[in-house]
Amino acid sequence: MSTITAETLAAEIANKARSVAYNDTAAQLVEYAIARKEGRLSADGAFVTDTGQFTGRSPSDKFIVRDELTDKLVWWDNTKALSPKHFDVLLADFTQSLADKHLFSQQLYAGADLKHQLNVAVMTPSAWHALFIRNLLIRPALAALEGFAPNVTILHNPEFKADPARHGTRSETVIALDFSRNIVLIGGTAYAGEIKKSVFSLFNFHAPSDGVLPMHCSANTGKDGDTALFFGLSGTGKTTLSTDPERVLIGDDEHGWSDDGIFNLEGGCYAKTINLSQKAEPEIYAATKKFGTVLENVVMDEATHELDFADGSKTENTRAAYPLYVLDNVSRTGTGPTPTNIVLLTADAFGVLPPIARLNAEQAIYHFLSGYTAKVAGTERGVTEPQATFSACFGAPFMSLHPTVYGRMLKKRIKESLAECWLINTGWTGGAYGVGQRISIKDTRALLNAALSGALVNVPSRTDPVFGFSVPISVPGVDSTLLNPRDTWVDKEAYDRQSAKLVSLFEDNFGKFAAADAQIAEAGPRLAVAAE
Numbered sequence: 001m002s003t004i005t006a007e008t009l010a011a012e013i014a015n016k017a018r019s020v021a022y023n024d025t026a027a028q029l030v031e032y033a034i035a036r037k038e039g040r041l042s043a044d045g046a047f048v049t050d051t052g053q054f055t056g057r058s059p060s061d062k063f064i065v066r067d068e069l070t071d072k073l074v075w076w077d078n079t080k081a082l083s084p085k086h087f088d089v090l091l092a093d094f095t096q097s098l099a100d101k102h103l104f105s106q107q108l109y110a111g112a113d114l115k116h117q118l119n120v121a122v123m124t125p126s127a128w129h130a131l132f133i134r135n136l137l138i139r140p141a142l143a144a145l146e147g148f149a150p151n152v153t154i155l156h157n158p159e160f161k162a163d164p165a166r167h168g169t170r171s172e173t174v175i176a177l178d179f180s181r182n183i184v185l186i187g188g189t190a191y192a193g194e195i196k197k198s199v200f201s202l203f204n205f206h207a208p209s210d211g212v213l214p215m216h217c218s219a220n221t222g223k224d225g226d227t228a229l230f231f232g233l234s235g236t237g238k239t240t241l242s243t244d245p246e247r248v249l250i251g252d253d254e255h256g257w258s259d260d261g262i263f264n265l266e267g268g269c270y271a272k273t274i275n276l277s278q279k280a281e282p283e284i285y286a287a288t289k290k291f292g293t294v295l296e297n298v299v300m301d302e303a304t305h306e307l308d309f310a311d312g313s314k315t316e317n318t319r320a321a322y323p324l325y326v327l328d329n330v331s332r333t334g335t336g337p338t339p340t341n342i343v344l345l346t347a348d349a350f351g352v353l354p355p356i357a358r359l360n361a362e363q364a365i366y367h368f369l370s371g372y373t374a375k376v377a378g379t380e381r382g383v384t385e386p387q388a389t390f391s392a393c394f395g396a397p398f399m400s401l402h403p404t405v406y407g408r409m410l411k412k413r414i415k416e417s418l419a420e421c422w423l424i425n426t427g428w429t430g431g432a433y434g435v436g437q438r439i440s441i442k443d444t445r446a447l448l449n450a451a452l453s454g455a456l457v458n459v460p461s462r463t464d465p466v467f468g469f470s471v472p473i474s475v476p477g478v479d480s481t482l483l484n485p486r487d488t489w490v491d492k493e494a495y496d497r498q499s500a501k502l503v504s505l506f507e508d509n510f511g512k513f514a515a516a517d518a519q520i521a522e523a524g525p526r527l528a529v530a531a532e
Contacts, residue, residue: 007153032127065179098155108140112263118152134323135292192321231394236347287320296319342420347373347374370506424448430489436489446477
């Protein structure tokens with residue numbers, strides 16, 4: 001392995017490039033991107049672009065260098081390994097691909113807590129990708145840029161094509177991470193989320209050794225300074241529910257939990273926009289109308305440049321990337337105190353889970369390690385009925401270490417903080433998808449607000465016979481029938497069969513974690529009870 005570092009690599013790339021534009025502003029980058037025909041402006045001034053062949057991440061093309069540091073630590077069941085020799089060849093060829101090009105370099109921070117902050121340099125020939133990451137990470141003050149020394153360097157070139165035989169990759173697309181030197185190479189894909197998630201993957205590897213729990217979650221604070229965390233996979237409402245006009249948003253997606261409290265890893269939001277509406281999500285909707293916001297794969301009228309958020313013809317994964325400062329109700333420090341409430345979100349398309357349940361610490365870790373939600377029929381070819389999705393820690397693709405490492409850390413934090421833990425189902429009631437109906441955002445917000453206010457801690461509740469968690473019997477402003485999902489089904493026997501099916505899926509999935517902590521395994525649902 002060569003002796004090059006993240007800092008010397010950035011300098012080498014700059015020396016070989018035709019020119020480098022450092023830390024251009026949003027206005028400058030938009031001008032460049034428009035001139036280079038990388039995208040167009042919407043009627044309201046946002047930058048609209050297409051990501052081409054790839055409209056989402058390419059997890060099968062993500063590699064971590066397997067060396068002395070990573071060999072015994074990385075969760076290799078979850079990622080592919082790349083040899084140091086292959087990485088060095090790839091790095092040399094990648095460096096050459098950027099030679100004599102005009103590059104855009106953004107020098108940014110990852111981590112609002114100065115104790116755990118990373119200096120990140122992103123270098124790319126694409127103006128809009130530079131704008132994207134400028135929106136997503138934390139922008140240093142001008143004075144701080146003098147003498148900026150990166151300890152993470154990300155090289156990005158959508159036009160680079162990897163050679164599997166030469167580079168040890170699966171295809172021409174590659175996302176390669178060297179954790180020993182904090183170097184990331186992203187080629188063959190224009191999907192900008194790869195840049196953002198590579199930073200998170202790197203943070204997830206290093207943070208635990210510093211005593212920091214990395215989390216794929218949103219966070220906000222109430223008027224009394226109480227912090228809430230929101231874990232959830234795509235489509236469960238994580239961004240929508242954490243972006244609340246009555247609470248101050250700390251961050252949208254990625255956080256660390258240290259002994260001092262919570263801190264945001266980022267300085268922006270990367271929100272899904274499919275079926276976005278002003279009524280349901282006013283803050284996100286308003287952000288899509290801001291100059292400098294990047295909109296990925298959103299359909300736009302050719303004549304008027306008006307946006308159609310309901311059109312998923314390009315992809316269901318349409319996105320808006322915008323800096324946090326465009327929101328009115330956002331933390332200016334990116335930090336918050338130790339959490340008072342932890343919310344695990346799921347969209348249960350089987351129609352089995354209650355809309356809210358209170359969890360003890362062991363149950364919280366069981367559901368954290370499970371990371372359950374469900375795909376619904378019609379969202380993917382061949383999906384004709386609900387399909388369970390389990391993603392450990394609500395973000396398995398980005399968990400560089402084994403999930404139980406993060407699970408043990410979260411359990412310790414819950415015990416020490418005495419945080420209340422909740423499971424909130426934003427999915428279906430009255431039947432599975434296609435029969436029942438989606439739980440309304442109005443009801444979900446009422447339940448969430450009651451939980452965060454402390455109003456549900458001492459209310460009468462029932463113990464769910466299958467899942468074992470505590471479910472409130474009544475909540476002001478919410479139909480009590482909704483709180484017991486079996487009562488919402490016309491066919492009770494069909495509910496019981498569906499419940500047994502879901503429990504079986506939970507048990508099958510958790511088998512790989514059961515040996516790590518018997519107490520946590522015991523906190524899950526029981527198939528025998530569901531069958532009865």
